Amino acid sequence: MFETRVVSELSQKEIRDLLIDLGCDDEGIEIMAPKAEHFIIYAKNLDPRAANITKQEFLSAGGETAVAWKTLDLSIEKSEVLMMGTLAQYERVIKKLRAQPFDLEILAEEIERSVESYKNRIYPSDGGCEIMGILNVTPDSFFDGGRYERTEKAVERALQMEKNGADIIDIGGESTRPGSERVSIEKELERVIPVIEDLAPRIDIPLSIDTHKPEVAEEAVKAGADMINDVFGLRTEGMAKKVADLGVPVVIMHMQGRPKNMQENPSYRDVITDISTFFLQRIKEAKDAGIEDNNIIIDPGIGFGKRLEHNLEILKRLNEFTSFGYPVLLGASRKSFLGEILGKRADERLFGSLAVAASAVEKGASYLRVHDVKETRDVIKTVEAIRG
Numbered sequence: 001m002f003e004t005r006v007v008s009e010l011s012q013k014e015i016r017d018l019l020i021d022l023g024c025d026d027e028g029i030e031i032m033a034p035k036a037e038h039f040i041i042y043a044k045n046l047d048p049r050a051a052n053i054t055k056q057e058f059l060s061a062g063g064e065t066a067v068a069w070k071t072l073d074l075s076i077e078k079s080e081v082l083m084m085g086t087l088a089q090y091e092r093v094i095k096k097l098r099a100q101p102f103d104l105e106i107l108a109e110e111i112e113r114s115v116e117s118y119k120n121r122i123y124p125s126d127g128g129c130e131i132m133g134i135l136n137v138t139p140d141s142f143f144d145g146g147r148y149e150r151t152e153k154a155v156e157r158a159l160q161m162e163k164n165g166a167d168i169i170d171i172g173g174e175s176t177r178p179g180s181e182r183v184s185i186e187k188e189l190e191r192v193i194p195v196i197e198d199l200a201p202r203i204d205i206p207l208s209i210d211t212h213k214p215e216v217a218e219e220a221v222k223a224g225a226d227m228i229n230d231v232f233g234l235r236t237e238g239m240a241k242k243v244a245d246l247g248v249p250v251v252i253m254h255m256q257g258r259p260k261n262m263q264e265n266p267s268y269r270d271v272i273t274d275i276s277t278f279f280l281q282r283i284k285e286a287k288d289a290g291i292e293d294n295n296i297i298i299d300p301g302i303g304f305g306k307r308l309e310h311n312l313e314i315l316k317r318l319n320e321f322t323s324f325g326y327p328v329l330l331g332a333s334r335k336s337f338l339g340e341i342l343g344k345r346a347d348e349r350l351f352g353s354l355a356v357a358a359s360a361v362e363k364g365a366s367y368l369r370v371h372d373v374k375e376t377r378d379v380i381k382t383v384e385a386i387r388g
Contacts, residue, residue: 200224256305
């Protein structure tokens with residue numbers, strides 16, 4: 001009797017190991033391995049002539065490309081393209097596109113970057129996915145508001161998270177929960193600077209400042225913070241230039257609207273495409289301001305101007321964001337979408353949060369921003385052991 005099974009989601013190493021087990025010779029492995037890894041890539045804003053050439057090149061390489069009907073007769077100004085092929089087919093097409101007009105040389109570079117970034121997920125260290133422990137020194141954050149307003153309590157909490165396995169501590173002095181009001185620069189500084197100054201000499205892991213204000217970012221870094229987590233995605237005037245001058249890593253997060261109104265009526269044409277467009281714009285502006293490539297981290301912003309269905313789509317397709325070539329941070333810990341799924345309060349959402357963490361690690365997240373460090377550390381270790 002025959003025995004068959006589906007083999008999918010294998011890395012190039014796993015494919016090559018399987019071919020070795022089959023008894024293939026070295027030359028055969030080099031030929032066959034790239035044919036077994038399949039990618040689907042979406043591109044937009046192509047000249048329709050470029051889209052038609054791309055379609056022809058993929059078909060000639062044995063792949064597939066979908067374009068709109070109006071692309072064929074050049075009756076639209078810009079075209080979207082969905083490319084489908086094996087790694088080997090992409091390699092052949094990339095070579096052909098480099099010799100074609102209509103900016104197809106640029107498209108070839110983008111395709112190559114996307115494939116390489118997706119294959120080689122970017123981790124901050126050899127230890128794999130890192131944990132960013134949440135430390136809110138605010139009276140009104142949705143889960144831990146009011147618990148760590150006193151400096152000594154905040155420092156004690158941070159040191160405990162370090163002991164439990166945190167790789168970074170993220171300190172925030174302004175709540176960004178849905179409906180929250182903004183606080184002044186002076187109030188935010190009053191909350192975070194004493195904590196950073198007290199904590200910096202006593203802790204062995206980096207400190208992050210959770211702020212969108214350039215004035216707070218500057219004072220926090222002077223006090224000992226090592227990176228910036230900006231929920232406004234560098235959209236506050238002067239923030240991108242300030243981050244560039246400070247020379248520290250920055251998390252660029254997507255948010256639709258502002259915390260006060262972001263959950264009133266969030267809507268997207270396509271949530272993944274819209275967030276991707278946002279990242280392309282913000283990354284370009286960040287680099288134009290002088291922020292170095294290796295200092296950029298992206299965060300799709302779970303719960304920030306998203307309905308339940310948007311959050312779930314982001315989690316399902318999180319690996320698509322790895323194709324930008326930057327580390328991906330995910331912050332979903334105990335958020336309200338889990339309450340919608342589970343019908344539970346924030347203090348009862350631990351297991352839902354851990355389920356999201358496991359999925360995010362599997363899909364290539366580089367950082368997880370969490371309240372429950374010790375439990376999340378166990379999840380990461382287990383998932384990464386399974387992945388090898």
